[in-house]
Amino acid sequence: MSDSPQDGTEEGPERLYVITSGRSSASNGLDLVTLIVARTVPTAGMQPEHAAILSLCQAPLSVAEISAHIGLPVSVVSVLISDLLDEQQVLTRPPVPPADLPDLSLIEKVIHGLQKL
Amino acid sequence: MAFKSSELAEPPNEERLPHTASAAVKVVIVGGFGVGKTTMVGSVSEIRPLTTEETMTQAGAGIDDRAGVEHKTATTVAMDFGRISISDELVLYLFGTPGQQRFWFLWNGLFEGALGAVVLVDTRRLEDSFDVMGRLEESGVPFVVAVNSFAGAPDHTLQELRSALDLPSDVPLMSCDARHRDSSRDVLISLMHYLHSLVATEPS
Ligand SMILES: Nc1nc2c(ncn2[C@@H]2O[C@H](COP(=O)(O)OP(=O)(O)OP(=O)(O)O)[C@@H](O)[C@H]2O)c(=O)[nH]1
Ligand SMILES: [Mg+2]
Numbered sequence: 001m002s003d004s005p006q007d008g009t010e011e012g013p014e015r016l017y018v019i020t021s022g023r024s025s026a027s028n029g030l031d032l033v034t035l036i037v038a039r040t041v042p043t044a045g046m047q048p049e050h051a052a053i054l055s056l057c058q059a060p061l062s063v064a065e066i067s068a069h070i071g072l073p074v075s076v077v078s079v080l081i082s083d084l085l086d087e088q089q090v091l092t093r094p095p096v097p098p099a100d101l102p103d104l105s106l107i108e109k110v111i112h113g114l115q116k117l
Numbered sequence: 118m119a120f121k122s123s124e125l126a127e128p129p130n131e132e133r134l135p136h137t138a139s140a141a142v143k144v145v146i147v148g149g150f151g152v153g154k155t156t157m158v159g160s161v162s163e164i165r166p167l168t169t170e171e172t173m174t175q176a177g178a179g180i181d182d183r184a185g186v187e188h189k190t191a192t193t194v195a196m197d198f199g200r201i202s203i204s205d206e207l208v209l210y211l212f213g214t215p216g217q218q219r220f221w222f223l224w225n226g227l228f229e230g231a232l233g234a235v236v237l238v239d240t241r242r243l244e245d246s247f248d249v250m251g252r253l254e255e256s257g258v259p260f261v262v263a264v265n266s267f268a269g270a271p272d273h274t275l276q277e278l279r280s281a282l283d284l285p286s287d288v289p290l291m292s293c294d295a296r297h298r299d300s301s302r303d304v305l306i307s308l309m310h311y312l313h314s315l316v317a318t319e320p321s
Contacts, residue, residue, distance in 0.1 A: 013274060017201070030228075030229055031143075031226055032143065032144045032169070032210070032212070032226055032227065033141040033142065033210045033230075034141070035134070035138060035139070035140075035141055035208070036217055043174060055127070056127065056128070059133040059134055059135070059138075060134045060135075060136065060138040061133075061134065061216050062137075062141055062194060062200075062208075064167070064169045064196075064210065064212075064236070065128070065167060065169075065200075067169040067170070068167035068169045068198075069127065069128060069167070073169075073171050073172045074169055074170070074171045074172070074226075075171060075172060081225075083251075087318050093138070093139050093141070094140075094142070095141050095142065095143070095230055097177050102142070102232055102312065102315070102316065104316055104317060106142070106207075107232075107312050107313045107316065108313070108319060109203055109204060109207055110142065110207070110209060110232075110278055111205075111306060111309045111310065111313070112204075112308050113202070113203030113204055113207065113209070114201070114203070114209075114302055114304065114305055114306050114309065117161065117201065117298065117302045
């Protein structure tokens with residue numbers, strides 16, 4: 001059930017370096033559960049990874065899910081999403097709570113949702 | 118898997134979130150090897166559990182005890198996760214940490230912003246839980262403890278386990294069966310009630 005998607009060739013560091021043009025994902029503010037939504041559709045000539053993210057995010061999808069579906073590490077996917085953010089091709093819906101304690105109404109909503117399961 | 122857009126695994130339509138989804142929260146499930154983390158994620162998730170990964174870079178010396186390795190080593194760590202839609206707007210993600218405890222706290226952004234954690238415990242290997250509970254306390258991540266009962270495990274009362282685990286009386290401790298959806302859901306509900314009590318008593 002928890003098999004890694006990596007069953008063929010390994011993603012070598014060099015290849016990941018090329019996909020991100022050598023940039024790192026340090027502090028771009030994306031969380032594993034930040035929801036990403038496309039504002040556009042993929043166009044011909046786009047870097048394929050960017051196109052793939054846009055087509056995945058026609059409905060909201062978390063950074064973690066994008067990483068899982070594309071089969072690239074979270075840090076690499078974060079850089080690619082940052083590119084799309086810079087070009088205003090995607091929107092983010094940041095996770096709550098940002099840092100501090102969650103508020104009571106949020107917790108109550110989660111309890112209510114879980115009770116319906 | 119080498120990336121090719123033609124191979125892209127699109128989420129099935131029924132796994133798409135509604136366009137109204139606007140906020141997400143996360144909970145992390147931790148515990149020793151084989152304690153049922155992946156099972157718990159799978160039993161409550163509304164999507165087939167997925168695996169994401171991160172590449173960790175760390176100094177090799179003192180971490181891997183292979184003699185002479187002092188350069189930085191990159192390790193790929195995989196993480197299982199699942200999803201529960203709480204409402205049309207709110208989504209809960211559950212992350213099941215991989216077995217190698219030393220990596221969990223290196224994964225930037227795994228515990229940051231998490232609502233809390235579930236510590237899964239196998240009574241045959243209580244000692245596996247001490248380290249992780251200590252690390253969660255240090256990181257300020259609230260947690261509840263759920264005891265999975267495996268065949269052949271010694272029969273302890275929760276009270277005995279609480280003292281064996283040296284668990285403060287306010288931290289919820291319960292038994293569960295991670296294979297069952299209702300049981301896993303109840304553990305999550307206990308975590309939320311606990312968080313609620315922490316927030317409600319927080320001096321403001
Ligand atoms: N009896 C019993 N068996 C369980 C329970 N939860 C999980 N198992 C079984 O224990 C085995 C290991 O479960 P996993 O969910 O793979 O454990 P894990 O914590 O993800 O393991 P690692 O990722 O390898 O650390 C599986 O065969 C499960 O079916 C439980 O609550 N009770
Ligand atoms: Mg597992």
